[in-house]
Amino acid sequence: MIRWWLKQRPQTVLFAAVLCVTAIALCDWRITFNATLGFLYIFPLAMLGTILRVWQIIGMAIFCMTLSSVLDPFSMDALVPRSILIFLTLATVGLLSRQIATGYRSEMESLTRLQDEVEARKVEIASRLAAEEQLDFLVQSSPAAVFTVSDSGEILIANPATHALLDVPAGSLCGSRIGDYIPELAAVPSVDETTTVYRTEMQTHGRRRNGEVFVANVFFSTYRTPAGPRLAALVVDASEDLREREEASLEQMLTGSHILVAAVSHEIRNVCGAIRVVHENLSRSGILNGNQDFESLGALTKTLARITSLELRRSTGGAAHNTFNAQDVLTDFRIVLERSCAELDITLAWDVPSDLPLVRADRQLLMQILLNLTKNSQFALEGVDDKWISVSARHHGNFIVIAVDDNGPGIPVGRSLFEPLQKGAHTTGLGLYLSRAFARSFHGELRHVPTSKGCSFVLELPLVGRSENSGS
Template identity: 25%
Template sequence: MHTALLSSNPSTLYRLGVWYGVYRLIISFSLIIIFFLTFQQFKSDYQHLGVYLFTLLAYSFLGTLQLLALKLFPIALPRQLLLISLIDVGCFSSLTFAMGGPTLHIGLLFVITIFVTNLLLSRSQAFSITLLSVIAVLYLQLFGSWFMTSDLSKIGNSTLLAFLFFVVYLTGQFAVQRFRLLENISISQSLELLQLQNINRYILEQIDMGYLAIDEKMQVVLSNPAAYTLLGIPALMVFRSAPLQEIQPDLYQYLQLNSAKQGERFIFETMQSRYSSIHIRVQKLELPQQTLTLFVMQDAQKINQQVQQLKLAALGQLSASIAHEIRNPLASIVQANNLLIDADSEQHSMLINMIQKQAQRIDHIIQSTLNMAHNQATLPIDIQLKQFLPQLVLEDLYEVHHKIMIEVRDAVLISFDEAQLRQVLINLIRNALRHTAPEKPQIYVYAYQQDGYAFIDVVDFGEGITADKVHNLFHPFFTTQIDGTGLGLYLSRSFCEANQAKLSYVKLQDGTCFRIECPAIQIQ
């Protein structure tokens, strides 16, 4: 059984019922006044004058009693509302009979009653009221015609009005369904909002950072337990809304002397707290009705400890990265030095030149790494890969150049810091040579251009990288080699990002590919 639209909210149903009772009183007294003012002029329009006047008086009396009953005895509310609707239909039916047929103003009263019953009563009760109204305007008209007190020509108007009653009923039911849907949506959104508020409150209670928001009158409107602890506010003084002057007078005094600006950071000290110093960041919150000032607080000593730990970690990482990057050119120097023993004069000169270049490269690596640590900008230049890649292999990877196959499909021109690109490619190529399968010792370096981007693929034919290790590939100190430092790929990606490029791992069916992707320069 479908209930009334507002039955789930008795207070709303009661208020609407009272307003409808007031409306009925106004209508009844208005009809009485109109009757006495127009009685002489329209006396001939009344078929049953006494019935009409008696019905108006009874309707006014019953309307007054029912309104008082609603106000004084708001019990069995649905039954009272059903009784009100039945009395309305009965009185309007009596007025219709007294007038000899339906009139415009009585028909309007019927229509309003039918629509209101859709809001106040269940669907079956509203349908019953509609049927009673139809009977009133049709069968009473026929009943009146039997006694020659009604004009059969008015039956057509009665039929049209009865049809209108059904239209109003259906319209009212449609409106009720729409209202009910909107009510359910509103309730659902309210529940979601309440759940979100509870989640936010729980998060604020669990985090270590303190949050304290005050309004323009220095009233605390939002805070969390971490803020109470940092500011030394006793639990007994914690209120949802309290003057800042009462719960933390030192902070109040500080804000009186210093204006809190957006984004400002300062160190706050108070004897009220057991923390020696508190780091506070100011955030202005612009709300529709007001402007709040949010203080984000942390223990300054804890922040200093974290900074020192980060410095030590960065120092260790920098030292390890320098050692890792020096290892590549140092290996070339050792190899060249070993070859010097049996070299002829021409090879001797070439090997000496190689040792000098690798020594210069070691110095440059150290300087570049220090520059990166100091956030110094890269120095990109235009690099033609068709010439650069073969030159890189001969100068920096001569001892393994026969194992490196280079294929440059297009005249690819990129903008990159040359020294950093060398380090990236040497890392990737040496990794590929180390991991390729023994039966396929050669690796491939492909360079090509596609959709405005340049790609450099370093491909080997090893077993590849297991799925559980892929997400850690570019993390610092992650390595699959016992003697590795785990910084090669990390530094390579860092160098690529510094040059607006991207280094990624591509899983192949028969091998592994590390791909450098960066914007290509259009060759004029």
């Protein structure tokens, strides 16, 4: 009964108890028989014990004892013992009811907490299972090789891409030795062998089952599990990147060599032209007529001019340029430049809009021009306080104009910047000479802008339509 009343609202329990006390008192007052109804007060006391405090229960027991003593039909001779007995009975029932109610509430709270914990655990388990399912799907569908290795070098789990990379049948890698395929991973110390926890990457060589060697970019980490130390690795075959990089380097070297040869041929042709003019003037004067050495010099000059003209046409005639967004190249250039400037404590100011139009040029040569200009600025800023380099770009007419400025000591007036083999250069003295030759190879221009302080170079890149018209 007590548990049933515990489920009711306190106002309902209080109303029912008052109603019960009133009914018992009326019956004890109106009905005359040789008995007392005081024992019936234990029912309202049992109900009130579920909602009242200790002192309230004691007070209610005294009140019910008083009602019973006043309304029962017995004589006053044994009033005190009878009242004490009724009080003790009622108080005991009320306090016992309160204790049961307190224990029940505590039990229900514990049960509620347990149910909440169970629900939370269910949600956690469901979330973990969902995450594991997603992770397993990600690993199994990943184009990169993903696998785990024990501290003894044994492959524990490997996804399909790992089997494809190592050229082994599906499902046959588990239990194999990783040292047979990627020896460097077998040499990584486990967490039991060192206090260092590895979360890093390396580039090494791997070997497929058929003996073919490939370049492997490996991203790996070491960790500990209840079953022992483990190593997790993600491996990507970088052989194609290596081939493309080497081919691009070769192509860039050949392109640079062609442009250099063309520039040198142009200078030689100019010198030959000057020699030829002098030779013709001497021929007209008749002073050296009939001199075999003089005639041989004229023939050699003509032959050398023809050779340089032929080489110049060969070097400039087959240049292949691509159409691209200058913003992309400038973003790559910024990634390279920001780190080097940070290492040298140089502030980099960047002002390049995001809506630059397309240009037609050579991406690699453009990057080489920009890197050469900023390298020169970095060398010039050695020993300068509050040093900075500024890179800006804008669309101007048929060109994109890229400006590279710095606050270095500047360039002395009258110095020929674009001559080859500059004296006092940090390296070969060909940097600016080749940079301008590179720019002119795709119909651009590189020039120095005199300033009162510091140094400023401007690189002009023709737009797609402009470069095509210039080429035609």
